[in-house]
Amino acid sequence: MAVGFGSLWVADCADNTLNRIDLKNEKLSAVINTGIANPRGETNVVIGDGSVWVASNRSGSITRIDPHDNSISSVIRVDADTYYLSFGLKFLWATTPTGRELEKIDPRTNTLVQRIPVGRDPGFLVAGENAVWVQEQADGTVARISPETGKVTGRVKVSDTLKYGDIDAGGGNIWLRTTTGQTYVVIDPETLDILARVGKESGSGALRYTSSGIWTTSHDIHTLSWWFPTTFRH
Template sequence: MMKPVGLPLALMALCAAGSPDSAALTEKVLDVPGFADFLAVDGNTVWTTNDGRVEQWSTGGKIAFVTMPKPCGAMTMGFGSLWVGNCKGGEVYRIDPQTAAVQATIPAGIGPSGELNVVSGAGSIWAPDQTAGKISRIDPAINSVIATIDVTADASYLAFGFDALWVVSGKGQTLQRIDPATNSVTHSLTLGKMPGFLAAGEGAVWVQEQGEGTVAKIDPVTVSMVGRVKVGDNLKWGDIDTGGGMVWLRTTDDQTFVAINAASMEIVTRAGKASGSGALRYTPSGIWTTAHDLKTMSWWSHAPQ
């Protein structure tokens, strides 16, 4: 199914010199049985969590899968592997993306909520231990936790960027900065209602304030609030990424995703129809989104001119 959508953006940069109709995206919809949700980009393919498995997809269809008890949360690619949280057992799974083989399972306190991130940075993999209020730091050279860091209770949302780990607690309404050189919290900032997924890129740390319907922009140097962008009534159960000068939001209400100009903090695109909860990942060539309630995944790319 190919559905052309007129949009005022190019994926590498906003078409500032062109008219609103000077760029378009085509949505290619893939039927994905089960509950396709979180995404990790792997070259021209993408991995998604699903019921009892993670799957690798291209625009041509499913390529591979790996059985897991309960894959959950946003995954990461790093150190030649795919890293996935398992909410039924609490481990981080290390998977070889070339062979679809499990290389290691590392106890890390993952879960119980699937609203979480596993991320890479500073030579490590980072995973939230939500119940204990700690972050687990995993050394990929030995596939073991080498440090645990105390954070706000119920913290589960992570991002790495600007030489730091950034941690959000939804219930605690905080953003914390962790210095990987010392494994300690250096700053803590109070956020709006129900903060959730975040991204570090395009000059700032960006946090979904799900209960407010806003995206908060944080200066990574001063760890202070720069401003907020109002997107809708709420931003519950969506996702966020950065790239190409934009902040990209998978939304639940009103549209499939939104693009915000990172410099001007203006919404420049509202694309697609509301399609329930799902995830999003940016690539320079296009955008991947999932809609697990519709059992679909979409690839949004430039339409032929």
């Protein structure tokens, strides 16, 4: 899901559509036939450069939607099994677990401009805090990649595996939702030190950072949690 342009945008994995919900009246305002690359649900919707983006076909495509009229403005060819997206640092970024790559897409030309090798089974990612951060799920690591050079500039070992989970950036930190060991981990983006391991293990789930605190979900036990902000110094 993503929030923008006065709406909540939801990938409907059952119907292979992108659904738009008006935040004012909480009603469905549009159903867009984009397709969904991973109908099992391990995917996301992102907003950037005045558009909404969704991974739309397992064979390798990302669909760009114009929120002003809900039209499909472009379909971008990428590598097969591209499921995970993040928009930031002027580009759209995506990962393909089978290809073990981070893909860099230029929104000005709607083209894939760089493929960057990463670790095993790359999953969710975030572009923020001056870098692109990728969960290397099978390695239990988070990779830091320079958006300018495409080079991996560091890694932090979090656990034996980072299967599923989530990642976000903000407030001078990287926030990593984990499936085992704890609820989430806080990482210093400069030193790559783990600043904190927070909460009890609660299975797979999502995470979003806000300046007021942290939201996490726990899919396996069907809970939504709010964590009050804590200052983590570098």
